[in-house]
Amino acid sequence: xxxxxxxxxxxxxxxxxxxxxxxxxxxxxxxxxxxxxxxxxxxxxxxxxxxxxxxxxxxxxxxxxxxxxxxxxxxxxxxxxxxxxxxxxxxxxxxxxxxxxxxxxxxxxxxxxxxxxxxxxxxxxxxxxxxxxxxxxxxxxxxxxxxxxxxxxxxxxxxxxxxxxxxxxxxxxxxxxxxxxxxxxxxxxxxxxxxxxxxxxxxxxxxxxxxxxxxxxxxxxxxxxxxxxxxxxxxxxxxxxxxxxxxxxxxxxxxxxxxxxxxxxxxxxxxxxxxxxxxxxxxxxxxxxxxxxxxxxxxxxxxxxxxxxxxxxxxxxxxxxxxxxxxxxxxxxxxxxxxxx
Amino acid sequence: xxxxxxxxxxxxxxxxxxxxxxxxxxxxxxxxxxxxxxxxxxxxxxxxxxxxxxxxxxxxxxxxxxxxxxxxxxxxxxxxxxxxxxxxxxxxxxxxxxxxxxxxxxxxxxxxxxxxxxxxxxxxxxxxxxxxxxxxxxxxxxxxxxxxxxxxxxxxxxxxxxxxxxxxxxxxxxxxxxxxxxxxxxxxxxxxxxxxxxxxxxxxxxxxxxxxxxxxxxxxxxxxxxxxxxxxxxxxxxxxxxxxxxxxxxxxxxxxxxxxxxxxxxxxxxxxxxxxxxxxxxxxxxxxxxxxxxxxxxxxxxxxxxxxxxxxxxxxxxxxxxxxxxxxxxxxxxxxxxxxxxxxxxxxxxxxxxxxxxx
Numbered sequence: 001x002x003x004x005x006x007x008x009x010x011x012x013x014x015x016x017x018x019x020x021x022x023x024x025x026x027x028x029x030x031x032x033x034x035x036x037x038x039x040x041x042x043x044x045x046x047x048x049x050x051x052x053x054x055x056x057x058x059x060x061x062x063x064x065x066x067x068x069x070x071x072x073x074x075x076x077x078x079x080x081x082x083x084x085x086x087x088x089x090x091x092x093x094x095x096x097x098x099x100x101x102x103x104x105x106x107x108x109x110x111x112x113x114x115x116x117x118x119x120x121x122x123x124x125x126x127x128x129x130x131x132x133x134x135x136x137x138x139x140x141x142x143x144x145x146x147x148x149x150x151x152x153x154x155x156x157x158x159x160x161x162x163x164x165x166x167x168x169x170x171x172x173x174x175x176x177x178x179x180x181x182x183x184x185x186x187x188x189x190x191x192x193x194x195x196x197x198x199x200x201x202x203x204x205x206x207x208x209x210x211x212x213x214x215x216x217x218x219x220x221x222x223x224x225x226x227x228x229x230x231x232x233x234x235x236x237x238x239x240x241x242x243x244x245x246x247x248x249x250x251x252x253x254x255x256x257x258x259x260x261x262x263x264x265x266x267x268x269x270x271x272x273x274x275x276x277x278x279x280x281x282x283x284x285x286x287x288x289x290x291x292x293x294x295x296x297x298x299x300x301x302x303x304x305x306x307x308x309x310x311x312x313x314x315x316x317x318x319x320x321x322x323x324x325x326x327x328x329x330x331x332x333x334x335x336x337x338x339x340x341x
Numbered sequence: 342x343x344x345x346x347x348x349x350x351x352x353x354x355x356x357x358x359x360x361x362x363x364x365x366x367x368x369x370x371x372x373x374x375x376x377x378x379x380x381x382x383x384x385x386x387x388x389x390x391x392x393x394x395x396x397x398x399x400x401x402x403x404x405x406x407x408x409x410x411x412x413x414x415x416x417x418x419x420x421x422x423x424x425x426x427x428x429x430x431x432x433x434x435x436x437x438x439x440x441x442x443x444x445x446x447x448x449x450x451x452x453x454x455x456x457x458x459x460x461x462x463x464x465x466x467x468x469x470x471x472x473x474x475x476x477x478x479x480x481x482x483x484x485x486x487x488x489x490x491x492x493x494x495x496x497x498x499x500x501x502x503x504x505x506x507x508x509x510x511x512x513x514x515x516x517x518x519x520x521x522x523x524x525x526x527x528x529x530x531x532x533x534x535x536x537x538x539x540x541x542x543x544x545x546x547x548x549x550x551x552x553x554x555x556x557x558x559x560x561x562x563x564x565x566x567x568x569x570x571x572x573x574x575x576x577x578x579x580x581x582x583x584x585x586x587x588x589x590x591x592x593x594x595x596x597x598x599x600x601x602x603x604x605x606x607x608x609x610x611x612x613x614x615x616x617x618x619x620x621x622x623x624x625x626x627x628x629x630x631x632x633x634x635x636x637x638x639x640x641x642x643x644x645x646x647x648x649x650x651x652x653x654x655x656x657x658x659x660x661x662x663x664x665x666x667x668x669x670x671x672x673x674x675x676x677x678x679x680x681x682x683x684x685x686x687x688x689x690x691x692x693x694x695x696x697x698x699x700x
Binding site: 144145150154158179180181185212214216217219220222233234 | 494498525563
């Protein structure tokens with residue numbers, strides 16, 4: 001009793017082959033899209049790698065690139081098979097390759113599901129990497145003379161300007177680190193000496209932020225220094241001032257950027273899901289195989305998804321696996337009587 | 342004496358028609374590209390419209406868009422003509438439209454050449470427009486509470502950050518205007534009162550710049566105030582400090598940006614001119630070859646294609662006569678009968694005259 005049988009005449013077979021051919025070539029285009037999405041994601045991670053301490057995992061973009069290439073190959077092959085399917089001579093040479101091809105499609109579908117799952121789950125890893133990386137970036141902001149870190153200032157400034165954010169959680173992170181290098185501090189000045197002596201580690205801390213935290217949308221020229229001192233500026237109250245500097249933290253800004261990118265890529269991957277292609281191809285091949293009279297193309301035929309019912313197919317598979325496992329024993333049992341003889 | 346005659350066999354005519362069909366579809370595509378280039382250029386100019394005083398420069402993208410659309414239309418017509426050219430029943434209806442087509446195609450080529458010339462010629466006008474626009478922008482920077490000008494500050498700040506520039510010519514332009522609004526000045530403070538009294542217009546001028554002039558690549562945290570005072574900052578020399586602020590003026594930055602944009606459209610426009618010219622010439626050859634073939638006894642035989650039926654001078658004279666007759670449309674009829682008899686008499690007199698002296 002075949003599983004989900006459908007009757008096919010010539011008209012239906014031709015339509016199925018054509019429709020399937022279209023679907024396969026559309027999937028090739030989507031495969032190319034996945035490949036380019038993977039490359040885009042990889043480039044974005046590279047661009048922000050300094051913010052993540054050069055520690056970020058490139059697993060997801062690499063997997064996307066691989067899946068994109070595989071999708072192109074698998075679907076192109078499927079399209080070619082469909083194209084040749086209505087010509088019995090050409091189709092005969094593809095017949096032996098069909099079973100392994102369908103198994104490959106199954107494996108590829110599993111890989112697609114895994115990629116989509118990773119897209120959604122790796123967002124946590126990105127969040128943690130960003131938190132750690134930004135903390136270090138702020139710490140190394142002043143080290144423009146240390147090799148390996150001389151561009152940290154520029155990168156962090158440009159990031160804060162581009163993503164409209166300030167600090168790690170918020171602008172107060174800048175109050176806790178010394179972000180002005182000692183090269184530019186007049187150590188003979190009393191004010192400087194007071195500040196340096198005011199904390200245990202001898203750091204020059206102040207309630208100021210770098211210029212890249214400034215919000216251009218503020219009606220007032222940017223106030224960067226003495227942010228918590230209301231009397232330092234005319235008509236200024238730091239508790240109600242909202243537009244002066246960016247209030248959002250860079251970790252949140254960068255994370256929302258990457259998370260939206262990864263969510264949309266994951267959704268796109270799910271759309272590539274090939275089960276429709278597989279079902280269609282199975283119907284087409286079985287319909288072509290069961291033609292009673294191969295010489296007469298106009299005869300009717302049956303197509304199905306599985307030759308026997310679902311339970312029986314599973315039973316057969318299990319039996320096959322068991323026999324594979326017991327291969328050695330079967331041979332010995334066969335040899336022993338011969339040896340006895 | 343026809344201009345640039347070429348012999349065409351039936352085979353060659355067919356090949357010419359096929360090649361021209363492909364070429365005209367390529368020209369349609371390129372026309373679309375030109376249209377998109379025009380749209381892009383216009384969008385970029387509109388984005389910065391707030392710092393431009395006049396819109397003279399907009400003529401370049403407007404012409405590009407118009408020419409792009411017209412080119413799509415004319416080359417589509419050319420492809421239809423090619424399709425009909427080898428069918429003697431359908432080709433004759435294109436006789437008159439083709440003349441119009443040649444005129445339109447020539448005009449398009451001239452417009453494209455004009456666009457290239459204009460994009461260089463209007464550079465001066467663009468700079469002037471930017472100079473005035475930026476000057477106003479810097480002057481109205483502080484007026485964030487005046488309706489109609491409240492976004493000048495944000496516009497100028499974003500412009501300076503994106504194009505990495507400061508001020509109109511350089512950062513010193515900020516020293517000459519009051520860019521801090523009076524709302525944020527404490528008029529009881531001695532420093533403020535001194536500064537206001539130090540100039541005739543009672544403006545609060547300072548040797549400081551807005552934060553958007555700061556250069557992120559500077560190794561030192563940005564110094565924005567007391568820029569001319571070496572003692573105000575530790576280890577600071579005003580004359581030799583280069584990386585602290587952006588050294589380029591915004592007018593120069595924007596002009597460079599737009600000139601580069603227009604120069605990069607140059608090769609595209611030139612290739613469209615070439616393609617349009619080749620479509621024009623090929624269609625002329627096809628038209629003349631097919632027309633001469635149709636009047637032959639054997640339509641499948643050899644025919645000649647040419648660019649102009651007579652030489653250049655004679656064609657121009659013919660055109661002049663045609664144009665004059667069209668202008669004198671009303672007057673030609675009454676004079677025609679008399680004029681021709683007069684001319685005939687004059688000719689006869691001339692003929693009679695020479696023999697008499699001889700004899």
